[in-house]
Amino acid sequence: MTTYQRIVLASRPTAEVQADNFRLETKDIPAITDGQLLVRNQYLSLDPYMRGRMSANKSYAAPQALDETMIGGTVGVVLESKHPKFAVGDTVVGTLGWTEVAVSDGTMLRKVDTTHIPASAYLGAVGMPGMTAWYGLNQIMAPKAGETVVVSAASGAVGSVVGQLAKLKGCRVVGIAGGAEKCRYVVEELGFDACVDYKAGNLEADLAAATPEGIDAIFENVGGAIFDAALARTNAFGRVAVCGWIAGYNGEPTPLDNARFILTNRLTVRGFIVSEQPEFWPQGLAELGTLVATGKLKFRESVADGLASAPEAFIGLLKGRNFGKQLVKLS
């Protein structure tokens, strides 16, 4: 193997992401120098936040540069090492991007144990999505046993963990997801108490029926009309963790009609990005790892095959076509 493939951002989307916003390139595998290591990526993680980075708009992170490797979380195996902390054969998790092979100086790279936890889970339930769920639930929503928790995008990599953690705390957990199949999975496989299919066309009434005692805490991944429906059901002193706003990722207006409930129900609404909370990661990852290793935290993966399939898989993710954590298998 002397060459590898990578995907760069070729152009910025004007509205919906198109396949030609990306470009597949073949590159020569570089030689590494002292302090570096060479990683062969096994899995690439696809996540909604990447849509934000593709735009040049002001956001919480610098935009993805054009003609550079697309940003992305990865898990892979060390092929060569001139770095004292990493050895050939180590499994490493990092943010090496949409590429089969990458050189790293070890920054933001960590070695993981795959004895009891599959490598891919470090990109999902025991990685950034799992930590996002853990932080929002524990540090913002802080639900008590018996309270009602609502989670949008409930079958996704983040939402599925939020709901299962809330069930372990003794909450009534209601998901919101798109389609009967995802809702069935959320209830039957993940153990949520109920799931509302927003595509069925009766969101308000169905959510009211599923939350007879109102809503004490919301984990919001979508924004717009779905958030509005949940806001209208909040109880006094409800807490809302705002984690995603998928409804507006293509620049669509996403007006909120029910924001006044923030006042009338004295809600606390907090937006967050878990990468800004590094002090919580050791505790959170330890808890999530134990739950996955002991089978108490389930997850589902949609795995696209080969780097070239990443753009279509990513476009599908933004449209809700994935089912569970979206990965791309690279080797």
Add this chain to the structure above:
Amino acid sequence: MTTYQRIVLASRPTAEVQADNFRLETKDIPAITDGQLLVRNQYLSLDPYMRGRMSANKSYAAPQALDETMIGGTVGVVLESKHPKFAVGDTVVGTLGWTEVAVSDGTMLRKVDTTHIPASAYLGAVGMPGMTAWYGLNQIMAPKAGETVVVSAASGAVGSVVGQLAKLKGCRVVGIAGGAEKCRYVVEELGFDACVDYKAGNLEADLAAATPEGIDAIFENVGGAIFDAALARTNAFGRVAVCGWIAGYNGEPTPLDNARFILTNRLTVRGFIVSEQPEFWPQGLAELGTLVATGKLKFRESVADGLASAPEAFIGLLKGRNFGKQLVKLS
């Protein structure tokens, strides 16, 4: 004096409050029994929250009952007492309603000292409006010196205190108010750094010019388009105290177009009602009282004369016609 006048809620408003939603009645002054006292009210406080109570809608408080004395904060003097804690001549603050005379059993009534603080201030800067400002600023916004704070309804009883307290903390303080006269007062008399006149028609551009370093904390009294303009200027980790939503008090839709900034700027947005935070009142009132008594906290009053003028004064308050704390002088 054997009779007194009171105002009851005659009917609920269907949209804007009308004068005939109220009814003036003449009543006989009752005899008091053991444990009671009789108060002659000097001032009645008019506050936006009363609009919410006039509706039968679900809200944080029970609706005002029809044909009963309208709810309202009062300061008055004890005329007769068979209560061990109150003596004739004491000045007392309470919630005795839109009435010249009231019987009380002492519940929620407190004796105040008018040596250095005028009686009417106990309904404003050293009362519920002042505490609302104090709590929102200190417990939710918690601004640091040098940060930019924005306050809507800046010339009002609450907003004027928020801004002055923030100036004492070394913040850059920008008000939003309706009309050039109110804006001039906010800057020249209260010492805000700038004030944006939302009626001038350039809210977004004018607010941007007044907040060149963005906004770190918002005290929101209005909601809707005014809140939207401030949200668009927030900095990362901004804090928002949501205290009022005047824009929607008559049931108008008040969509928020910029709610997505809660996520992109990782804001904390909290609605609150200061009466639910009794543990903070002793400290807050002590600080506010000292600031008023020493002339460091200024306030302005609009005083309507006589109980019969209360309905029109209240309607004016909801339309922003008042200038500073709206009171009705009763005796």
